[in-house]
Amino acid sequence: MRLLIMGAPGAGKGTQATALAEHYGVPAISTGDIFRFNIKNETSLGLKVKAIIDAGEYVPDDVTEEIVAARLEEPDCEPGFLLDGFPRTMHQVHFLDRYLSERGQGLDAVVSLHVDPEALVQRLLKRAELEGRADDNADTIRRRMEVYAGQTAPLLFHYENKGSLVDVDGTGTVDEVRERMFAAVDAHVAS
Ligand code: C5P
Ligand code: MG
DSSP states (O other), rough: OEEEEEETTTHHHHHHHHHHHHHHOEEEHHHHHHHHHHHHOOOHHHHHHHHHHHHOOEEEOHHHHHHHHHHHGGGTTTTTTESSOOOOOOHHHHHHHHHHHHTTOOOOOEEEEEEOOOHHHHHHHHHHHHHTTTOHHHHHHHHHHHHIIIIIIIIIHHHHHHEEEEEEOOOHHHHHHHHHHHHHHHHHHOO
């Protein structure tokens, strides 16, 4: 099973990605988590991307694509994968399409989690208190929303045109969204 989960910052991608990946027995791969791990450990990658991420901007495509390609080569991706937070740009979409087609593979579903913009900001400010992420402050949140709307939201049309998109309402409790998402993805995959 090869899956993507997409949605605005604060839509609940990371939380639902973990559940969905477990549901299908594939690893959940979060590019944001990979970056944060490298920043925390002050690796050369971490030092390179810290200022970019703190500003709410996107890491250059070639850097992110190289990380994803290396991760997808790991043996745990043999049964498939769930990518959380990638692709974020059209360049990354084309990279992934090419990567998969070269291997005779494709995506089984692209989950799009929708949450009302007002609710997103509230969720992110709450997460800031709980997790202390450096990019969960009012200015950076605003910038991340702009970058998402400009560069990432349009990618949904690409997957919709391919017939891969599964729209899921991300409003409600974590359990409600999870059950709604499982039902929608199971139905899409079975069809
Ligand atoms: O996916 P997540 O919200 O955890 O990503 C956190 C940050 O990591 C993004 O706001 C962005 O700065 C960076 N990122 C990126 N390119 C990706 C994924 C994440 O630049 N494909
Ligand atoms: Mg995340």
